[in-house]
Amino acid sequence: MLYRKNMGSKESWARVIGGALIVACSLTQIGLTPLGLVLSISGALTALTGLIGFCPACAMAGRKSLEGPR
Numbered sequence: 001m002l003y004r005k006n007m008g009s010k011e012s013w014a015r016v017i018g019g020a021l022i023v024a025c026s027l028t029q030i031g032l033t034p035l036g037l038v039l040s041i042s043g044a045l046t047a048l049t050g051l052i053g054f055c056p057a058c059a060m061a062g063r064k065s066l067e068g069p070r
Contacts (some may be wrong), residue, residue, distance in 0.1 A: 004065030021048025
């Protein structure tokens with residue numbers, strides 16, 4: 001793989017569920033306005049980082065990978 005996972009399974013599931021809730025709430029409450037679309041995209045990206053187990057922001061902040069050094 002091109003990346004090493006830097007999130008545990010609990011955090012990954014929380015990101016997937018949280019991202020889905022952000023998408024659902026922004027589209028139902030705000031609608032297809034520019035703000036609603038921006039929030040939906042951010043929720044989708046949050047869910048995507050949970051699905052793949054890698055967060056670029058956490059990597060930039062210095063979080064080490066779970067697999068250890070290669």
